[in-house]
Amino acid sequence: MQASLDFDYILNLFPILFKYLGVTMEMALLGFFFALIISVVIAVIRVFQLPVLHQLAGLFISFFRGTPLLVQLFLFYYGLPQIFPILASFDAFTAAVCGLSLHFAAYMAESIRAAILGIDKSQMEACYSVGMTRLQAMYRIILPQASRVATPSLMNYFIDMIKSTSLAFTFGVAEIMAKAQMEAASTFKFFESFLAVAVIYWVVVIFFTRIQAILENRLNRAY
Template structure:
Protein backbone atom coordinates (compact mmCIF):
# COMPACT_ATOMS: atom_id res chain seq x y z
CA UNK A 1 0.00 0.00 0.00
CA UNK A 2 1.34 3.40 -1.00
CA UNK A 3 0.83 6.35 1.35
CA UNK A 4 -1.00 9.19 -0.38
CA UNK A 5 0.55 12.32 1.09
CA UNK A 6 -1.58 14.56 -1.09
CA UNK A 7 -4.78 13.08 0.32
CA UNK A 8 -3.54 13.65 3.89
CA UNK A 9 -3.32 17.36 3.14
CA UNK A 10 -6.69 17.36 1.43
CA UNK A 11 -8.30 15.43 4.30
CA UNK A 12 -6.76 17.80 6.84
CA UNK A 13 -8.42 20.78 5.15
CA UNK A 14 -11.78 19.00 5.10
CA UNK A 15 -11.47 18.02 8.77
CA UNK A 16 -11.16 21.67 9.78
CA UNK A 17 -14.91 22.04 9.23
CA UNK A 18 -15.51 19.64 12.15
CA UNK A 19 -13.08 21.42 14.50
CA UNK A 20 -15.67 23.93 15.82
CA UNK A 21 -17.99 21.10 16.92
CA UNK A 22 -15.12 19.30 18.67
CA UNK A 23 -14.05 22.48 20.45
CA UNK A 24 -17.65 23.32 21.37
CA UNK A 25 -18.16 19.90 22.95
CA UNK A 26 -14.86 20.24 24.83
CA UNK A 27 -15.45 23.78 26.11
CA UNK A 28 -19.05 23.14 27.18
CA UNK A 29 -18.13 19.88 28.90
CA UNK A 30 -15.18 21.36 30.77
CA UNK A 31 -17.08 24.51 31.75
CA UNK A 32 -20.08 22.73 33.24
CA UNK A 33 -17.86 19.93 34.50
CA UNK A 34 -15.81 22.51 36.39
CA UNK A 35 -18.93 23.96 37.98
CA UNK A 36 -20.12 20.50 38.98
CA UNK A 37 -16.66 19.49 40.15
CA UNK A 38 -16.18 22.62 42.26
CA UNK A 39 -19.52 22.09 44.00
CA UNK A 40 -18.77 18.40 44.60
CA UNK A 41 -15.27 19.17 45.88
CA UNK A 42 -16.55 21.72 48.42
CA UNK A 43 -19.32 19.37 49.54
CA UNK A 44 -16.78 16.61 50.14
CA UNK A 45 -14.23 18.81 51.89
CA UNK A 46 -16.79 20.30 54.29
CA UNK A 47 -18.61 16.96 54.59
CA UNK A 48 -22.10 18.39 54.08
CA UNK A 49 -24.53 16.00 55.83
CA UNK A 50 -26.11 13.35 53.56
CA UNK A 51 -25.09 15.17 50.35
CA UNK A 52 -21.47 14.30 51.13
CA UNK A 53 -22.20 10.60 50.61
CA UNK A 54 -24.07 11.25 47.36
CA UNK A 55 -21.16 13.36 46.09
CA UNK A 56 -18.64 10.66 47.00
CA UNK A 57 -20.76 7.99 45.31
CA UNK A 58 -21.04 10.12 42.16
CA UNK A 59 -17.26 10.56 41.92
CA UNK A 60 -16.59 6.89 42.60
CA UNK A 61 -19.15 5.64 40.07
CA UNK A 62 -18.18 7.99 37.23
CA UNK A 63 -14.43 7.48 37.70
CA UNK A 64 -14.99 3.73 37.91
CA UNK A 65 -16.92 3.38 34.65
CA UNK A 66 -15.97 4.16 31.02
CA UNK A 67 -16.79 7.49 29.42
CA UNK A 68 -18.52 5.72 26.53
CA UNK A 69 -20.83 3.95 28.98
CA UNK A 70 -21.90 7.31 30.46
CA UNK A 71 -22.78 8.54 26.98
CA UNK A 72 -24.78 5.44 26.12
CA UNK A 73 -26.61 5.45 29.46
CA UNK A 74 -27.62 9.08 28.90
CA UNK A 75 -28.48 8.49 25.24
CA UNK A 76 -30.75 5.50 25.89
CA UNK A 77 -31.92 6.31 29.42
CA UNK A 78 -32.75 10.01 29.29
CA UNK A 79 -35.40 9.69 26.53
CA UNK A 80 -37.19 7.00 28.55
CA UNK A 81 -37.31 9.27 31.62
CA UNK A 82 -38.36 12.36 29.68
CA UNK A 83 -41.05 10.59 27.65
CA UNK A 84 -42.43 8.86 30.75
CA UNK A 85 -42.68 12.16 32.62
CA UNK A 86 -44.18 13.87 29.57
CA UNK A 87 -46.87 11.20 29.29
CA UNK A 88 -47.63 11.30 33.01
CA UNK A 89 -47.71 15.10 33.30
CA UNK A 90 -49.23 15.90 29.92
CA UNK A 91 -46.21 17.71 28.50
CA UNK A 92 -45.97 18.28 24.77
CA UNK A 93 -42.17 18.08 24.89
CA UNK A 94 -40.65 14.77 23.78
CA UNK A 95 -37.11 13.40 23.79
CA UNK A 96 -37.01 13.53 19.99
CA UNK A 97 -36.76 17.33 20.30
CA UNK A 98 -33.34 17.02 21.97
CA UNK A 99 -30.48 17.51 19.47
CA UNK A 100 -27.92 14.70 19.41
CA UNK A 101 -25.18 17.02 20.58
CA UNK A 102 -27.25 17.71 23.70
CA UNK A 103 -26.68 14.13 24.87
CA UNK A 104 -22.94 14.61 24.39
CA UNK A 105 -22.98 17.89 26.34
CA UNK A 106 -24.81 16.34 29.28
CA UNK A 107 -22.86 13.10 29.37
CA UNK A 108 -19.41 14.64 28.99
CA UNK A 109 -20.19 17.37 31.54
CA UNK A 110 -21.13 14.73 34.09
CA UNK A 111 -17.97 12.78 33.29
CA UNK A 112 -15.75 15.87 33.48
CA UNK A 113 -17.41 16.89 36.75
CA UNK A 114 -16.24 13.76 38.55
CA UNK A 115 -12.64 14.10 37.42
CA UNK A 116 -12.48 17.85 37.96
CA UNK A 117 -13.95 17.38 41.45
CA UNK A 118 -10.74 15.61 42.45
CA UNK A 119 -8.60 18.23 40.72
CA UNK A 120 -10.34 21.09 42.53
CA UNK A 121 -10.39 19.21 45.83
CA UNK A 122 -6.65 18.58 45.72
CA UNK A 123 -6.07 22.24 44.83
CA UNK A 124 -8.17 23.48 47.77
CA UNK A 125 -6.43 21.13 50.19
CA UNK A 126 -3.06 22.42 48.95
CA UNK A 127 -3.87 25.94 50.18
CA UNK A 128 -2.52 26.67 53.64
CA UNK A 129 -5.31 26.40 56.22
CA UNK A 130 -3.90 29.42 58.01
CA UNK A 131 -5.14 31.64 55.19
CA UNK A 132 -8.78 30.70 55.61
CA UNK A 133 -8.41 31.05 59.38
CA UNK A 134 -7.03 34.54 58.80
CA UNK A 135 -10.05 35.28 56.60
CA UNK A 136 -12.36 34.22 59.42
CA UNK A 137 -10.47 36.47 61.82
CA UNK A 138 -11.32 39.57 59.78
CA UNK A 139 -15.00 38.66 59.57
CA UNK A 140 -15.25 36.81 56.25
CA UNK A 141 -17.82 34.05 55.87
CA UNK A 142 -16.82 30.66 54.49
CA UNK A 143 -18.20 31.42 50.98
CA UNK A 144 -16.33 34.75 50.94
CA UNK A 145 -13.10 33.12 52.07
CA UNK A 146 -13.45 30.45 49.43
CA UNK A 147 -14.23 32.84 46.58
CA UNK A 148 -11.70 35.55 47.45
CA UNK A 149 -8.79 33.63 48.91
CA UNK A 150 -8.89 29.85 48.62
CA UNK A 151 -10.28 29.15 45.13
CA UNK A 152 -7.99 31.58 43.23
CA UNK A 153 -4.94 29.93 44.82
CA UNK A 154 -6.40 26.46 44.31
CA UNK A 155 -6.90 27.18 40.61
CA UNK A 156 -3.30 28.31 40.30
CA UNK A 157 -2.06 25.12 41.94
CA UNK A 158 -4.42 22.97 39.85
CA UNK A 159 -3.65 24.59 36.48
CA UNK A 160 -1.51 21.71 35.10
CA UNK A 161 -4.16 19.15 36.09
CA UNK A 162 -6.91 21.34 34.66
CA UNK A 163 -4.99 21.49 31.41
CA UNK A 164 -4.67 17.69 31.39
CA UNK A 165 -8.42 17.38 32.00
CA UNK A 166 -9.13 19.76 29.13
CA UNK A 167 -6.92 17.75 26.79
CA UNK A 168 -8.53 14.54 28.00
CA UNK A 169 -12.00 15.88 27.20
CA UNK A 170 -10.78 17.09 23.80
CA UNK A 171 -9.70 13.57 22.94
CA UNK A 172 -12.76 12.05 24.61
CA UNK A 173 -15.01 14.15 22.39
CA UNK A 174 -14.33 11.62 19.62
CA UNK A 175 -16.87 9.35 21.34
CA UNK A 176 -19.64 11.74 20.30
CA UNK A 177 -19.70 10.05 16.88
CA UNK A 178 -21.51 7.11 18.54
CA UNK A 179 -24.60 9.33 18.86
CA UNK A 180 -24.28 10.69 15.31
CA UNK A 181 -22.45 13.92 16.16
CA UNK A 182 -20.04 14.78 13.36
CA UNK A 183 -16.87 15.82 15.16
CA UNK A 184 -13.31 15.30 13.88
CA UNK A 185 -13.30 11.52 14.25
CA UNK A 186 -16.65 11.09 12.49
CA UNK A 187 -15.61 13.56 9.80
CA UNK A 188 -12.43 11.54 9.20
CA UNK A 189 -14.56 8.46 8.53
CA UNK A 190 -16.82 10.39 6.17
CA UNK A 191 -13.85 11.82 4.26
CA UNK A 192 -12.23 8.38 4.00
CA UNK A 193 -15.31 6.75 2.49
CA UNK A 194 -14.87 8.76 -0.71
CA UNK A 195 -11.92 6.56 -1.75
CA UNK A 196 -11.35 4.19 1.20
CA UNK A 197 -8.16 5.92 2.31
CA UNK A 198 -8.87 5.53 6.02
CA UNK A 199 -5.20 5.44 7.02
CA UNK A 200 -4.45 8.81 5.46
CA UNK A 201 -7.67 10.30 6.81
CA UNK A 202 -6.88 9.24 10.38
CA UNK A 203 -3.32 10.55 10.04
CA UNK A 204 -4.80 13.94 9.14
CA UNK A 205 -7.15 13.73 12.16
CA UNK A 206 -4.22 12.83 14.41
CA UNK A 207 -2.26 15.88 13.22
CA UNK A 208 -5.26 18.11 13.85
CA UNK A 209 -5.71 16.81 17.41
CA UNK A 210 -1.98 17.09 17.98
CA UNK A 211 -1.97 20.72 16.86
CA UNK A 212 -4.87 21.68 19.15
CA UNK A 213 -3.21 19.85 22.06
CA UNK A 214 0.05 21.75 21.52
CA UNK A 215 -1.92 25.01 21.47
CA UNK A 216 -3.55 24.15 24.80
CA UNK A 217 -0.15 23.29 26.29
CA UNK A 218 1.31 26.61 25.13
CA UNK A 219 -1.61 28.57 26.58
CA UNK A 220 -1.15 26.72 29.87
CA UNK A 221 2.54 27.58 29.90
CA UNK A 222 1.74 31.27 29.41
CA UNK A 223 -0.82 31.18 32.24
CA UNK A 224 1.65 29.46 34.54
CA UNK A 225 4.29 32.10 33.81
CA UNK A 226 1.75 34.83 34.49
CA UNK A 227 0.74 33.24 37.78
CA UNK A 228 4.37 32.81 38.83
CA UNK A 229 4.99 36.50 38.18
CA UNK A 230 2.18 37.41 40.59
CA UNK A 231 3.50 34.91 43.09
CA UNK A 232 6.84 36.72 43.04
CA UNK A 233 5.02 39.94 43.76
CA UNK A 234 5.26 41.80 40.48
CA UNK A 235 4.12 42.06 36.88
CA UNK A 236 6.41 42.54 33.93
Protein backbone atom coordinates in the same frame (compact mmCIF):
# COMPACT_ATOMS: atom_id res chain seq x y z
CA MET B 1 1.25 -4.87 -5.26
CA GLN B 2 2.11 -2.65 -2.30
CA ALA B 3 -0.07 0.44 -1.93
CA SER B 4 1.62 3.80 -1.41
CA LEU B 5 0.60 6.59 0.90
CA ASP B 6 -1.58 9.14 -0.90
CA PHE B 7 -0.19 12.48 0.29
CA ASP B 8 -2.37 14.47 -2.11
CA TYR B 9 -5.47 12.90 -0.60
CA ILE B 10 -4.31 13.84 2.93
CA LEU B 11 -3.58 17.43 1.93
CA ASN B 12 -6.97 17.75 0.24
CA LEU B 13 -8.67 16.22 3.28
CA PHE B 14 -7.30 18.77 5.75
CA PRO B 15 -9.57 21.66 4.60
CA ILE B 16 -12.59 19.36 4.78
CA LEU B 17 -11.79 18.25 8.32
CA PHE B 18 -11.00 21.79 9.49
CA LYS B 19 -14.59 22.76 8.72
CA TYR B 20 -15.70 20.37 11.47
CA LEU B 21 -13.05 21.38 13.98
CA GLY B 22 -15.36 24.12 15.26
CA VAL B 23 -17.91 21.50 16.37
CA THR B 24 -15.20 19.61 18.24
CA MET B 25 -13.94 22.73 19.99
CA GLU B 26 -17.45 23.95 20.82
CA MET B 27 -18.21 20.59 22.41
CA ALA B 28 -14.98 20.64 24.42
CA LEU B 29 -15.34 24.27 25.57
CA LEU B 30 -18.97 23.85 26.64
CA GLY B 31 -18.15 20.56 28.35
CA PHE B 32 -15.25 22.11 30.23
CA PHE B 33 -17.28 25.17 31.25
CA PHE B 34 -20.08 23.10 32.81
CA ALA B 35 -17.61 20.57 34.25
CA LEU B 36 -15.73 23.39 35.99
CA ILE B 37 -18.90 24.74 37.61
CA ILE B 38 -20.03 21.29 38.75
CA SER B 39 -16.57 20.33 40.00
CA VAL B 40 -16.16 23.49 42.10
CA VAL B 41 -19.54 22.88 43.78
CA ILE B 42 -18.69 19.24 44.46
CA ALA B 43 -15.22 20.11 45.75
CA VAL B 44 -16.62 22.67 48.20
CA ILE B 45 -19.22 20.16 49.40
CA ARG B 46 -16.48 17.59 49.93
CA VAL B 47 -14.20 20.03 51.75
CA PHE B 48 -16.97 21.22 54.08
CA GLN B 49 -18.29 17.63 54.42
CA LEU B 50 -21.89 18.78 54.31
CA PRO B 51 -24.27 16.07 55.59
CA VAL B 52 -26.00 13.99 52.89
CA LEU B 53 -24.54 16.14 50.11
CA HIS B 54 -21.06 14.88 50.99
CA GLN B 55 -22.18 11.27 50.54
CA LEU B 56 -24.01 12.06 47.29
CA ALA B 57 -20.95 13.84 45.95
CA GLY B 58 -18.83 10.82 46.80
CA LEU B 59 -21.30 8.55 44.97
CA PHE B 60 -21.23 10.85 41.95
CA ILE B 61 -17.44 10.78 41.80
CA SER B 62 -17.32 7.02 42.30
CA PHE B 63 -19.78 6.35 39.46
CA PHE B 64 -18.34 8.70 36.86
CA ARG B 65 -14.75 7.73 37.62
CA GLY B 66 -15.60 4.02 37.79
CA THR B 67 -17.42 3.59 34.48
CA PRO B 68 -16.18 4.16 30.90
CA LEU B 69 -16.96 7.47 29.25
CA LEU B 70 -18.44 5.72 26.20
CA VAL B 71 -20.91 3.87 28.42
CA GLN B 72 -21.90 7.15 30.08
CA LEU B 73 -22.45 8.81 26.69
CA PHE B 74 -24.67 5.93 25.59
CA LEU B 75 -26.63 6.17 28.85
CA PHE B 76 -27.31 9.85 28.22
CA TYR B 77 -28.25 9.46 24.58
CA TYR B 78 -30.02 6.09 24.49
CA GLY B 79 -30.80 5.10 28.08
CA LEU B 80 -32.11 8.08 30.04
CA PRO B 81 -34.74 9.15 27.44
CA GLN B 82 -36.46 5.78 28.02
CA ILE B 83 -36.82 6.57 31.74
CA PHE B 84 -37.31 10.34 31.44
CA PRO B 85 -39.23 11.07 28.21
CA ILE B 86 -38.48 14.78 28.54
CA LEU B 87 -34.83 13.99 27.73
CA ALA B 88 -35.88 12.56 24.36
CA SER B 89 -35.60 16.09 23.00
CA PHE B 90 -31.84 16.04 23.63
CA ASP B 91 -29.91 15.86 20.39
CA ALA B 92 -26.62 14.00 20.06
CA PHE B 93 -24.55 17.15 20.58
CA THR B 94 -26.33 18.04 23.84
CA ALA B 95 -26.02 14.48 25.11
CA ALA B 96 -22.30 14.52 24.34
CA VAL B 97 -21.76 17.80 26.18
CA CYS B 98 -23.70 16.51 29.22
CA GLY B 99 -21.74 13.26 29.28
CA LEU B 100 -18.38 14.99 28.93
CA SER B 101 -19.28 17.57 31.58
CA LEU B 102 -20.29 15.06 34.23
CA HIS B 103 -17.48 12.62 33.46
CA PHE B 104 -14.69 15.17 33.72
CA ALA B 105 -16.36 17.01 36.61
CA ALA B 106 -15.79 13.90 38.73
CA TYR B 107 -12.05 14.05 38.08
CA MET B 108 -11.73 17.82 38.25
CA ALA B 109 -13.59 17.95 41.58
CA GLU B 110 -10.91 15.83 43.22
CA SER B 111 -8.14 18.01 41.79
CA ILE B 112 -9.84 21.16 43.05
CA ARG B 113 -10.51 19.58 46.44
CA ALA B 114 -6.84 18.65 46.77
CA ALA B 115 -5.84 22.18 45.79
CA ILE B 116 -8.18 23.66 48.42
CA LEU B 117 -6.88 21.34 51.12
CA GLY B 118 -3.34 22.33 50.13
CA ILE B 119 -3.97 25.95 51.19
CA ASP B 120 -2.65 26.64 54.68
CA LYS B 121 -5.37 26.47 57.32
CA SER B 122 -4.21 29.79 58.72
CA GLN B 123 -5.77 31.44 55.66
CA MET B 124 -9.24 30.29 56.71
CA GLU B 125 -8.58 31.25 60.33
CA ALA B 126 -7.56 34.73 59.21
CA CYS B 127 -10.82 35.03 57.28
CA TYR B 128 -12.81 34.05 60.36
CA SER B 129 -10.91 36.62 62.40
CA VAL B 130 -12.18 39.46 60.19
CA GLY B 131 -15.77 38.23 60.28
CA MET B 132 -16.05 36.29 57.01
CA THR B 133 -18.31 33.26 56.75
CA ARG B 134 -16.99 29.97 55.39
CA LEU B 135 -18.50 30.58 51.96
CA GLN B 136 -17.16 34.15 51.81
CA ALA B 137 -13.71 32.95 52.77
CA MET B 138 -13.93 30.19 50.18
CA TYR B 139 -14.72 32.32 47.13
CA ARG B 140 -12.79 35.44 48.19
CA ILE B 141 -9.57 33.97 49.53
CA ILE B 142 -9.26 30.17 49.27
CA LEU B 143 -10.51 29.44 45.74
CA PRO B 144 -8.38 32.15 44.07
CA GLN B 145 -5.28 30.64 45.66
CA ALA B 146 -6.37 27.07 44.94
CA SER B 147 -6.97 27.92 41.27
CA ARG B 148 -3.24 28.49 40.77
CA VAL B 149 -2.47 25.05 42.18
CA ALA B 150 -5.25 23.31 40.24
CA THR B 151 -4.63 25.00 36.87
CA PRO B 152 -2.10 22.46 35.48
CA SER B 153 -4.33 19.46 36.17
CA LEU B 154 -7.46 21.29 34.95
CA MET B 155 -5.74 22.18 31.68
CA ASN B 156 -4.70 18.55 31.30
CA TYR B 157 -8.33 17.52 31.72
CA PHE B 158 -9.37 20.06 29.10
CA ILE B 159 -6.85 18.65 26.64
CA ASP B 160 -8.09 15.15 27.44
CA MET B 161 -11.66 16.36 26.87
CA ILE B 162 -10.76 17.62 23.40
CA LYS B 163 -9.55 14.13 22.49
CA SER B 164 -12.54 12.48 24.15
CA THR B 165 -14.97 14.39 21.92
CA SER B 166 -14.01 11.86 19.24
CA LEU B 167 -16.29 9.35 20.99
CA ALA B 168 -19.31 11.48 20.11
CA PHE B 169 -19.15 10.29 16.50
CA THR B 170 -20.47 6.90 17.69
CA PHE B 171 -23.95 8.37 17.92
CA GLY B 172 -23.83 10.78 15.03
CA VAL B 173 -22.27 14.07 16.13
CA ALA B 174 -20.74 15.58 12.99
CA GLU B 175 -17.28 16.49 14.33
CA ILE B 176 -13.88 15.88 12.79
CA MET B 177 -13.67 12.20 13.78
CA ALA B 178 -17.09 11.50 12.26
CA LYS B 179 -16.12 13.28 9.05
CA ALA B 180 -12.85 11.36 8.85
CA GLN B 181 -14.79 8.12 9.27
CA MET B 182 -17.21 9.09 6.48
CA GLU B 183 -14.37 10.05 4.14
CA ALA B 184 -12.55 6.81 4.86
CA ALA B 185 -15.67 4.75 4.22
CA SER B 186 -16.34 6.45 0.89
CA THR B 187 -12.77 6.31 -0.45
CA PHE B 188 -11.41 3.23 1.39
CA LYS B 189 -8.35 5.31 2.29
CA PHE B 190 -8.60 4.50 5.97
CA PHE B 191 -4.96 5.04 6.87
CA GLU B 192 -4.77 8.45 5.19
CA SER B 193 -8.09 9.62 6.66
CA PHE B 194 -7.28 8.67 10.22
CA LEU B 195 -3.71 9.93 9.87
CA ALA B 196 -5.06 13.32 8.82
CA VAL B 197 -7.44 13.54 11.79
CA ALA B 198 -4.66 12.39 14.14
CA VAL B 199 -2.42 15.21 12.91
CA ILE B 200 -5.19 17.76 13.50
CA TYR B 201 -5.76 16.53 17.06
CA TRP B 202 -2.00 16.58 17.62
CA VAL B 203 -1.64 20.18 16.44
CA VAL B 204 -4.61 21.31 18.58
CA VAL B 205 -3.15 19.61 21.66
CA ILE B 206 0.28 21.18 21.04
CA PHE B 207 -1.40 24.59 20.80
CA PHE B 208 -3.25 24.23 24.10
CA THR B 209 -0.20 22.71 25.79
CA ARG B 210 1.65 25.90 24.87
CA ILE B 211 -1.24 27.97 26.24
CA GLN B 212 -1.04 25.93 29.44
CA ALA B 213 2.68 26.65 29.82
CA ILE B 214 2.16 30.40 29.32
CA LEU B 215 -0.72 30.43 31.81
CA GLU B 216 1.27 28.53 34.43
CA ASN B 217 4.24 30.90 34.08
CA ARG B 218 1.96 33.91 34.46
CA LEU B 219 0.22 32.49 37.54
CA ASN B 220 3.53 31.51 39.17
CA ARG B 221 5.26 34.81 38.45
CA ALA B 222 4.45 36.21 41.88
CA TYR B 223 5.84 33.08 43.58
